[in-house]
Amino acid sequence: MSTLTDRPHTALLVVDVQNGVVAGAYRRDDVVANVADLVRRARQEGVPVVWVQHSDARLVRGGDDWRIVPELVPADAEPLVEKLYGDSFEDTELESVLAGLGVGRLVVVGAQTDACVRSTLHGALVRGYDTTLVADAHTTQDRTQWGAPPPEQVVTHTNLYWTHQKAPGRTAGTVATKDVDFATTA
Template identity: 75%
Template sequence: MTILENRPNTALLVVDVQKGVVEGAHQRDVVVANVAGLVERARREGVPVVWVQHSDEELTRGSDGWRIVPELTPEDAEPLVEKSYGDSFEDTTLETVLSGLGVGRLVVAGAETDACIRSTLHGAFTRGYDATLVSDAHTTGDKTAWGAPPPDQVIAHANLYWTYQTAPGRTAGAVETKDVVFGGTS
């Protein structure tokens, strides 16, 4: 249903599941296991897995914290997009990668819910992509010291608002890992 022409394919977009990003994150092990299950299923079904890896002043490229968590291993043939802004499309090669794969629909998982996941979902949607958030495969750290709600509430709110996101000619939604359908609308 995407408004992007000749882009019938779906990709799993794994955003910032890096040691320094998810260390201490809400339900880290459960979320990483759900992401790993999605990656395995996508590979088995021939669905492209596209990895996104963040770096900035606090998360230095090449540092231990910058590395993808050890439970997940991108395959050599899988695209890895490096970014330095919240929106995975902003000043990156992501659009070129997805266009080359004929992708018009994204299934999104990773971290952090209230930053890069949210920005990437909105970035995808405004660029014409259908975007499904995997409701139990994204997480965030505790930012209550800065006035944010607790992580479980941040995650629940993201799932709620993305479930009801609408725009002409595009679909959105939030589904659990077990309900993800790569071949069509979840």
């Protein structure tokens, strides 16, 4: 279990599901629907939902591309962490938010699979969190023109390697949306 003492709780971490991030993304509507289902379930079960929102030269704070997609509406009491780097922990208040909630286990969803999602997964694991990726609730855009694999291969590869990720005293893995159990999911 988590190496973080006195942190028995799980949180759903929603990374960068913003208009400008998921516009044209692989299976965008399916992924957003899965994220919405998980947000609904987490709220019903009293599991904290923590939102992460990226800003940069293209995602200008307050602009339409920067906004979280209209299908997802953070509740007023749910923490929203703004970030400037791929890893959602880097130079943000995410760690203190999670500590305040007693969270040692994260269920991660969002975008971009090959950038902020991967960075955040690794950032969480090295910081001591049990970290589960929801296999059908993350996406990325097509970057094949720059030599990257097609988006479906990026998603599949990320699911494959995260399923087998290990670290001393921590768990990692993947799970499908329908199989997420916030009470037992690492």
